[in-house]
Amino acid sequence: MVKILVTGGAGYIGSHTCKVLARHGFEPVVYDNLSRGNRWAASFGMFELGDIGDAARVRSVLEKYRPSALMHFAAYAYVGESVASPLLYYRNNIGETASLLQTLIDFEPAPVVFSSSCATYGVPNRLPISEDHPQQPINPYGYSKLVVERMLGDIDAAHNLRSVSLRYFNAAGADPEAEIGEAHEPETHLIPLVLAAARDATAIKVFGNDYDTADGTCIRDYVHVLDIADAHVRALKYLLDGGATCAVNLANERGYSVLEVVATAERVTGKSIQIELLPRRLGDPAVLIGALQRARTLLGWKPERSDLEIQMRDAWKWMTRSS
Ligand SMILES: NC(=O)c1ccc[n+]([C@@H]2O[C@H](COP(=O)([O-])OP(=O)(O)OC[C@H]3O[C@@H](n4cnc5c(N)ncnc54)[C@H](O)[C@@H]3O)[C@@H](O)[C@H]2O)c1
Secondary structure: EEEEEEEEOOOOHHHHHHHHHHOOOEEEEEEEOOOOOOHHHHOOOEEOOOOOOHHHHHHHHHHHHHHOOEEEOOOOOOOOHHHHHHHHHHHHHHHHHHHHHHHHHHOOOOOEEEEEEEOOOOOOOOOOOOOOOOOOOOHHHHHHHHHHHHHHHHHHHHHHOEEEEEOOOEEEEEOOOOOOOOOOOOOHHHHHHHHHHHHOOOOEEOOOOOOOOOOOOOOOEEEEHHHHHHHHHHHHHHHOOOOEEEEEEOOOOOOOOHHHHHHHHHHHHHHOOOOEEEEOOOOOOOOOOOHHHHHHHHHOOOOOOHHHHHHHHHHHHHHHHHH
């Protein structure tokens, strides 16, 4: 079986991708330090505990499994935390990734699928955001992802290590079989927060209702986590077939406002949800919607679960099952 090393495979998106990899006949090997992930989520393939910056440990795992490719999810991923503690992000997301890639190159330069982000674009000057939009991140998290994209481009030129950087918009939903789902601590993503507010009869904080959008609240492009996982398998096959280094958006080309998310949560849960209206947060663009043409052309990918209600039903099924 073709083995794939999956850093961060005990996290939200990595664990769903491992499940889909296994379904496609690959053997995922999760490599995770469990700083933000869950051991129970890494239940599709082998598990190896370790930090991506620990070169000796990474090398021993590479020697043990001889993976055909690397999927690199491991990172810290909280925008607010990155603003408060930038060096944490520069060290873990950039420094430790440089160490991981050096170890990989020293062993054997296998292709890489990298978890990048729409946060690399910053505030958009046109919509939908296509891959050739300027990348001007407005926080250390987005900058850390951009640096790794550049690092991967430079490594290809120097060492023939090909990669696909997948720039996800907002990951949402859960495994429809509810075996795994989103379990961040603390949770910062809107959909699980809104669903938790419905479950616990608490209020959901809405930051700003004076944006230049139809209802005044921010609009985001939500992509089902299984669609993201499917895109990883396609990107992997593209690289294993000899595909060239590139960056690809994973988006729906469709956005929902915060109030639309709340209304959908009310329909899905059958509960009414209270809103606590607060001032805008610094650095929240009004609208983020991604263009998906390149993913269609290059990977043959299109999202199958773009309907927000489907995404929220899966997330709710997971949340109510696990609570
Ligand atoms: N969730 C989103 O909407 C979203 C959007 C765009 C990009 N991304 C990116 O996708 C990736 C996965 O996101 P997620 O939401 O699943 O995050 P997550 O926090 O659930 O998963 C990240 C995993 O990486 C592990 N990890 C972190 N640092 C590590 C290290 N130094 N060594 C080993 N393991 C380490 C954590 O323990 C965790 O299991 C991240 O790189 C994130 O930046 C996420």
